[in-house]
Each structure stands twice: as C-alpha cells, then as structure tokens.
Amino acid sequence: MLSLYLHIPFCKSKCPYCDFFSVVDTHPVFAEYPTLLIQQLALVDGRQDWQGPVSSIYFGGGTPSLLDPAEIDRLLKAIDGQLGIAADAEISMEANPGTLTLSRLEGYRAAGINRLSLGLQTQNLRQLRQLGRLHSRSENLQAVDWARQAGFRNLSLDLIFALPGQTLPGLQEEIREYCELSPEHLSCYGLTAEVGTPLEASVREGAIVLPDGDFYAEAFLCLHEGLEGAGYEHYEIANYARPGYACRHNLGYWQRRPCLGLGAGAHSFQAAKWGERWVVPADLEAFRAALFQGKDPSELLEQFDRRAAMGETLYLGLRTRHGVDERSFRKTFGVGVAEVFPEEVKQLASYLECRDGAWRFQPESWLLFDRLIQVFL
Ligand code: SF4
Structure with missing residues (x-):
C-alpha cells in the first residue's frame, strides 16, 4: 500500500524557531500551487513504483489550512482519479488555529479529511508570543471546539515543551489543560534552537535562554508519565495516542x-531494492519551471545498500514503542539483528532489549536516542 505526502510550504508569517521549508502566503506561486501539485502527480502516472490505492495521505507544511476547502477537494479528487x-484511508491535514472557521473545517471534512492535526x-x-505564533489561547480552544x-x-494536538521560563508545575498544568481537550493524539516536541533560525540568533546573543x-x-519524563497516566500510549519518541489512534x-x-x-520540499521513499530516498528541492520557482517543461522535479537523495x-x-524502528520485529528483520535481510550487529548489541545492553520477539528501547532511553543509535549507522 502506498502513502502520499503533500507539502504545502506557505504560512501567514515565519515563526522564529522554525526551520521547515515555508514562505509567506503572498508568494506569487501560492495561487497556482494546487495546480502544480496535480501536474506533478500526473507525471507518476503508470509508474510501477507508485501503484495505488493510497492508504494514507498527509497534507503537511507550512500551513495546509491556508488552502481553501475547494482546493483540498480538487486535490483529493485528482489523487483518487x-x-x-x-476506502478506509487515513487522510490527515495540519491546520493552524487563527486560519480556521467552522465553515472551513466543515469544508475540509466534507472534502474527505478525516484526521486533523492542530498546531496549538x-x-x-x-x-x-515568544514562539511568534499568531493565534491566541482562546483561538486554540475555539479551533478544537x-x-x-x-x-x-x-x-x-501539537505541544512544544522546554520553552523559555517553563517550570515543571507549569508543564503539568499544560498537560492537564491539553487532556481536558480530549484529543485522540498528541505530538510533543522539545524547543531547540535550529541552526540559521532567528531563535538561534537570539539564544546566541543571550536575548533568550532555553532550559538546560x-x-x-525532566520535562520529557513529566510528559511521559502525565500522558500515559491519562490513557495515552507513548508510541514514538514524540507521539502519544489513545488506543487505535497512532498516526x-x-x-x-x-x-x-x-x-x-508531492510539492517543493517533499521527500519520497521507494522500497524497491534496499530503498531509495528522493527529494523535491525546496525552491518554488524551480518547482514551477520543471513542471512547465513536463519534467519530474524530484532528485535522488540516497540509495541504500x-x-x-x-x-x-x-x-x-527503535524510535517506536513496538520496536523492530526480529522475524520481519530476518525475513527482509536473511539474518537476525544480533548476528549482524553483535558488538553494537553488546554495547547497548543496558538500554536495548529483545522481548516478545522485538528489539526495543525503553522510553527513558529515548532521551539518549540520538547518541545511542549512532552505533548502528
Ligand atoms: S506555522 Fe509552522 S511551518 Fe509555518 S513558520 Fe510557523 S512553525 Fe513553521
């Protein structure tokens, strides 16, 4: 089964911490962008590696909720055609409070969106305000309603933690308020000063101090305990879901x-052979120019052996609660994890376990994920 990701790289304004590819929606390509996506889609027609039907679709950004419901409807009809x-596809859209009205949301729902990810x-x-977000607390609540x-x-619902000046009691109150909204799913990211962002410059100049x-x-574990205690499964480093609602x-x-x-800045993964990753360069003018010439704008990024x-x-796989299934690893590669990585498995013995047929890190070890995982790469 195939998944489809559509990158909508437009926002009302640029948040100072954000390093995703997006531009403000006054950009000249904004109005024709849905048409360009449909043109890119047409280029994959009949290719063996992209056979439908599509089992999940994700409109990410940027701010996909800047597209009118009629445009989302047009895109979904083109994908279906x-x-x-x-029939049971999960169709997600990211949306920002402050860009929404009840009738817009009804329009997205009628178009076929069945999972909404709100950037609270x-x-x-x-x-x-420190994050540069344009919406208010009451707009957040209104959007959920x-x-x-x-x-x-x-x-x-998205939640950012490790904010400047945040305290653990403050975060506990935040968790309580989020739980009162009863979302089926939460994505929780720690704020980091990504290279090249205005936030990084402010941190470097000492104007903003991020928590150590x-x-x-402590905040990561506070979220883990608070949300698991409220019935959410911590199913991936940054993601929590009620049973049956993992993305x-x-x-x-x-x-x-x-x-x-599809779209400027989007990545593709082809599973054939040992896998290939492709990217559409994050350049709207080049994206439009390639499509006008009838060319696929994607470029090969990585070919795996x-x-x-x-x-x-x-x-x-080790980012997730369910880990890496030993049987399916052996089926794919013809060897078991401990046979191909004996030294690495020994090295990680205090963090990594194989239980019930799957290799896993405990959630506490996810805090060290970036360091621990290096041994396999
Ligand atoms: S709304 Fe989201 S994608 Fe857009 S600038 Fe802010 S964080 Fe980045």
Missing part, C-alpha cells in the same frame, strides 16, 4: 513503507 484512495503548541499566551463540531473524530538539558529530560501515515515512515512526496538499509530499519 490517478492512484485511487482506499502551548496554551500559555506569553509563550505563544469547531473541529469537533465539524465532525472530526480523530484530532491531534536536565530540565529537558498510520507516520508509522509507515518508521516501517520504511513506500511514500510518494543492504547494510545501510539494516541500519536505517533500526534507526527508524
């Missing part, structure tokens, strides 16, 4: 399933 959309980020107004009224039964590593670790699209990434990426594919299988 070209590749087919499975925090309920603390001072911290919302409208989403439910519009018929969304699968709602995900100890607070980050199927993202699970596909972590299981190295094929995914076609068997050894690299094994390393990536561990890198992605």
Whole structure:
C-alpha cells in the first residue's frame, strides 16, 4: 500500500524557531500551487513504483489550512482519479488555529479529511508570543471546539515543551489543560534552537535562554508519565495516542513503507531494492519551471545498500514503542539483528532489549536516542 505526502510550504508569517521549508502566503506561486501539485502527480502516472490505492495521505507544511476547502477537494479528487484512495484511508491535514472557521473545517471534512492535526503548541499566551505564533489561547480552544463540531473524530494536538521560563508545575498544568481537550493524539516536541533560525540568533546573543538539558529530560519524563497516566500510549519518541489512534501515515515512515512526496520540499521513499530516498528541492520557482517543461522535479537523495538499509530499519524502528520485529528483520535481510550487529548489541545492553520477539528501547532511553543509535549507522 502506498502513502502520499503533500507539502504545502506557505504560512501567514515565519515563526522564529522554525526551520521547515515555508514562505509567506503572498508568494506569487501560492495561487497556482494546487495546480502544480496535480501536474506533478500526473507525471507518476503508470509508474510501477507508485501503484495505488493510497492508504494514507498527509497534507503537511507550512500551513495546509491556508488552502481553501475547494482546493483540498480538487486535490483529493485528482489523487483518487490517478492512484485511487482506499476506502478506509487515513487522510490527515495540519491546520493552524487563527486560519480556521467552522465553515472551513466543515469544508475540509466534507472534502474527505478525516484526521486533523492542530498546531496549538502551548496554551500559555506569553509563550505563544515568544514562539511568534499568531493565534491566541482562546483561538486554540475555539479551533478544537469547531473541529469537533465539524465532525472530526480523530484530532491531534501539537505541544512544544522546554520553552523559555517553563517550570515543571507549569508543564503539568499544560498537560492537564491539553487532556481536558480530549484529543485522540498528541505530538510533543522539545524547543531547540535550529541552526540559521532567528531563535538561534537570539539564544546566541543571550536575548533568550532555553532550559538546560536536565530540565529537558525532566520535562520529557513529566510528559511521559502525565500522558500515559491519562490513557495515552507513548508510541514514538514524540507521539502519544489513545488506543487505535497512532498516526498510520507516520508509522509507515518508521516501517520504511513506500511514500510518494508531492510539492517543493517533499521527500519520497521507494522500497524497491534496499530503498531509495528522493527529494523535491525546496525552491518554488524551480518547482514551477520543471513542471512547465513536463519534467519530474524530484532528485535522488540516497540509495541504500543492504547494510545501510539494516541500519536505517533500526534507526527508524527503535524510535517506536513496538520496536523492530526480529522475524520481519530476518525475513527482509536473511539474518537476525544480533548476528549482524553483535558488538553494537553488546554495547547497548543496558538500554536495548529483545522481548516478545522485538528489539526495543525503553522510553527513558529515548532521551539518549540520538547518541545511542549512532552505533548502528
Ligand atoms: S506555522 Fe509552522 S511551518 Fe509555518 S513558520 Fe510557523 S512553525 Fe513553521
């Protein structure tokens, strides 16, 4: 089964901490962008490696909710016409409070979106402003309420932690408020000063002080305990879900399933051979120019050999609660994890375990994930 990712690289303004590819929506390509996506989709027609039907679709960004419901409807009809959309497909869209109205949300729902990911980020107004977010606490609450009224039964909320000046009691209050909104899913990211962002410059100049590593670790564990205590499964480093609501699209990434990426800045993964990753360069003018010439704008980013594919299988799978299934690893590669990585497994003995047929890190070890996983790469 195929997944489809559509990157919508437009926002109302640029948040100072963000290093995703997006530009403000006054950009000249904004109005024709949905048409360009449909043109890119047409280029994959009939290719063996992109056979439908599509089992999950994800509109990410940027701010996909800047597209009118009629444009989302047009895109979904084009996808259905070209590749087919499975009857039970998960169709997600990221949306920002402040860009929504009840009727827009009803329009997205009617177009076929059945999972909404709302970029709340925090309920603390001072911290919302520090993050450069344009929406307010009351717009956050209003967006959740409208989403439910519009018929969304699968709602995900974003939460950013390790914010400047945040305290553990403050985070506990935040967790309580989020739980009161009863989302089916939560994505929780620690704030980091990504290279080249205005936030990084402010941190370098001392204008903003981010919490230290100890607070980050305490906050991560506070979220883990608070949300698991409220009935959410911590199913991936940054993601929590009520039973049955893990994001199927993202699970596909972590299981190295094929995914076609459309739009400037989008990535694709082809599972054939040991796997290939492709990227559409993050350049809107080049994207438009390539499509006007009838050319596929994607470029090959990485071609895996068997050894690299094994390393990536561990890198992605160990991010998740369910880990890496030993039987399916052996089926794919013809060897078991401990046979191909005996020294590495020994080295990680205090963190990594194989239980019930799967290799896993405990959630506490996820705090060290970036360091621990290096041994396999
Ligand atoms: S709205 Fe999201 S994608 Fe857009 S600039 Fe802010 S964080 Fe980045």
